[in-house]
Amino acid sequence: MEDKSQDTVTFALPEGALPIQIVLDELKSLYPHARYDLDFSTPLDLLVATLLAAQCTDERVNAVTKDLFQKYRRAEDYVAVSQEELEQDVRPTGFYRQKAKQIRAACQYLITNLNGEVPRTLAELVKIPGVGRKTANVILGSAFGVTEGFIVDTHVGRLVKRFGWTQQSDAVKAERELMRLIPQQEWLGLAHRIIYHGRAVCVARSPRCAQCTLAVSCPSATNR
DNA sequence: CTCCCGATAT
DNA sequence: ATATCAGGAG
Numbered sequence: 001m002e003d004k005s006q007d008t009v010t011f012a013l014p015e016g017a018l019p020i021q022i023v024l025d026e027l028k029s030l031y032p033h034a035r036y037d038l039d040f041s042t043p044l045d046l047l048v049a050t051l052l053a054a055q056c057t058d059e060r061v062n063a064v065t066k067d068l069f070q071k072y073r074r075a076e077d078y079v080a081v082s083q084e085e086l087e088q089d090v091r092p093t094g095f096y097r098q099k100a101k102q103i104r105a106a107c108q109y110l111i112t113n114l115n116g117e118v119p120r121t122l123a124e125l126v127k128i129p130g131v132g133r134k135t136a137n138v139i140l141g142s143a144f145g146v147t148e149g150f151i152v153d154t155h156v157g158r159l160v161k162r163f164g165w166t167q168q169s170d171a172v173k174a175e176r177e178l179m180r181l182i183p184q185q186e187w188l189g190l191a192h193r194i195i196y197h198g199r200a201v202c203v204a205r206s207p208r209c210a211q212c213t214l215a216v217s218c219p220s221a222t223n224r
Numbered sequence: 225c226t227c228c229c230g231a232t233a234t
Numbered sequence: 235a236t237a238t239c240a241g242g243a244g
Contacts, residue, residue: 036240037240038240050240050241051241051242053239053240053241054228054239054240054241054242055228055229055230055238055239055240055241056229056230056231056239056240057231057232057239057240058239058240060230060231060232060239061240091229091230092230092231093229093230093231094228094229094230094231094239095227095228095229095230095241096228096229096230097228097229098227098228098229098242098243099228099229102242102243129242129243130241130242130243131242132241132242132243134240134241134242135240135241135242138240151240153240153241154238154239154240154241155239155240156240171241191240192240195240198240199239199240203233203238204237204238204239205233205234205237205238206234
């Protein structure tokens with residue numbers, strides 16, 4: 001007698017992995033209001049903020065964009081100033097030469113090909129110079145309320161490996177695995193919650209397993 | 225794989 | 235001193 005109870009999801013996880021349902025339930029109760037923490041008001045703001053977020057904390061990005069978004073409102077504004085001027089405006093986020101160049105290239109692409117508008121599909125977004133799948137998935141989810149893929153950033157990549165959900169270090173390959181393992185309606189919320197947990201508890205350097213409620217079933221938990 | 229790069233935690 | 239921070243390109 002096969003009793004398929006409606007709330008129990010059966011996924012093909014590797015042996016010994018942290019069950020997906022436990023993570024969904026536990027992280028939902030720990031971080032009920034998990035969301036994207038970069039400040040923005042327009043899709044273009046979000047695109048620029050997310051480009052600046054590479055290898056930089058959200059807090060510092062927000063400190064920089066507070067003034068940046070007053071000064072630069074449209075794609076045209078970013079290409080109107082000199083490279084050097086934009087570099088100084090984004091300097092505290094690190095990688096400032098590359099980021100200024102990326103922002104200008106992305107804006108020039110939008111002006112030339114899309115009338116200065118940020119597109120609403122993953123396929124169109126990843127054509128923008130400097131925009132990979134992580135940035136594209138963030139813009140889709142937070143600016144347009146669309147879910148086409150699973151956000152895999154440094155935190156998601158690290159935690160899903162620790163959970164035993166995948167062995168893939170490559171973000172795009174890990175994303176494919178996650179899309180196969182997890183129901184689509186959970187993708188956006190779960191990604192945000194994993195990131196919160198990755199920042200607060202399951203940190204990169206020395207994870208706080210002693211205070212982690214997932215540790216009892218986590219294959220990577222260290223008891224000390 | 226390396227490079228880009230400043231700021232902070234360990 | 236060194237690893238790491240909501241990455242992506244060459």
